[in-house]
Amino acid sequence: MSNFLDQFIEDIKTNVPGYVAVTVTEVSTGVCYVSHSESADFDPEIASAYNLEVVKAKQNAIKALGLTSNIQDILITLNNQIHIIDLSENGEYFIYLAVDSTKANLGMTRALLKKYKKDVVSQL
Structure with a gap:
């Protein structure tokens, strides 16, 4: 793993309240460059693979609607977790972040991410 990815994971783990899991994934290939989870029961690479399908479906919907906007992020709110799929400006990569909603503040989490x-x- 590259030093900047190691640092990214460490920054997220240390500074994002309620941190559960994170990945960095390439959209075109589905390659997950880095992943980490605080829980052995939560596989962030599997979550990232499914979230890639969400990103592609939304990109197809935007295209079908003739919109010229790009996705900034996709927010999924569960009973006890918040999942953020945050795309790079060029749409080539996304960061998937899961946090415990009882410990996280959505505004702060998005700002830190x-x-x-x-x-x-x-760096990518």
Whole structure:
């Protein structure tokens, strides 16, 4: 794993309240460059593979509707978790982040993810 990806994972683990899991995945190939989970029962690479299908479906819907906008992020709210799929500006990569909704603040989580995403996207 590259140093900047190691640092990204460490920053997320240390600074995002309620952190559960994170991945960085390439959209075109589905290659997961890095993943980490706080729980052995939560496989972030499997979650990332399914979330790739969500991203592709939404991209197809945007195209079918003739929209010129790009996806910034996709938010999935579960009973006890929040899942964020945050795409790079060029749409080539996404960061998947899961947090415990009882410990996380959505605004703070999104702000921290945006902060740490800049370093990852600039290196990939």
